[in-house]
Amino acid sequence: MSHTVAHVPPPLHGCVVLVVDATTGVGRRVTSQLCALGAAVAVVGAGHPGRDDDAATNAAFLCKELAGIGLVALPYQADVERPESFGALTGQIAADLGPVTASVVVVPSASGGEELAPAFRVLSGVVAASLPGGAEHIEVDVGHEGFGLEEAAQAVVERLVRLHERWRTPSG
Template sequence: MSVNPPLAELTALVIDGASGPGRIVSSRLSAAGARVAIVTVSDGGSAAYLSKELSGLGLTALPYQVDPADRGSMEQLLADVTQDLGRLDVLVNLLPAPVDEGRAAEERVQLRTALLDVLATACRGGRLILLAGAAPPRLGSLAEVWVDTVPLPAPLPNGWADPGVPASVHHSTANAVLLLLGIPAAAGAEIDATGPAELWG
């Protein structure tokens, strides 16, 4: 007898969703039945590759790219995602905050906060999951959003692509996010020949 995936009919948007723990989270949420928007802020090709991989398994995951410095780009992202996948239920931000100081770092924090504010506004009544230390959206958007944070084991000055960050950190961060959404932890969560059923158990 077939069993409905646990997150069937849910729409999730994962920022930095094609690398590090974001790739794992996007893969597992998609395998659990969610419609997933895989969002990158730099390398759109990585999101397209993961989307193709997941779509090949019959899952729903679409690639998007956004420029946090351009509010128009943020608003277009939101319009595209809601048109393609429906109203947002879950927003996961796995984009590490800058660890350096100074005006440039402050501006990056402000831009990322603006991005989350635009998206969280569309996720009212839904759920927002952030890395600990990431700047939250403005309070007005949070009033109707359930907010959770997951720990960041170590600073990430070069992001998740830093070869010095072990795979275990990627998996522990991804598992922390997935457990908040009721998806069992797994030692390894990459897409492989096992198919979607084995990914969500």
């Protein structure tokens, strides 16, 4: 007797998500979890003043790490000090991975500098405005009191899974 096993795609299969500040903290957790659930993730590292690292290199290393375990993530580059540079990302991502269905922008805490959080909120608005119709935009404010990294990441992922389930379910 032969048994046929139906292939069930991962919950976020077909979902393309842009994650800004994706290489550390909440952003890295969100990126890893989304990839593990089948999403293709556009990874944007975001340089922070006073941090001695290269955001683009960090994004490339994270994508290589995820690809090494069979997950889909591609690195992209934009300049936090030039928010308009984020406006072109959705077009680049659509050409590489498909239309962006959601974006997540992690707004850093005030410890990164007083001007950093407002700058990220501005670029978050640019990203939201550049999304195709029907795409979801989530802004995660890690400076919010009592905001645990793990809980924040899990809340974002759960929200996107619920939304993706609604997108895939035909309306009757």
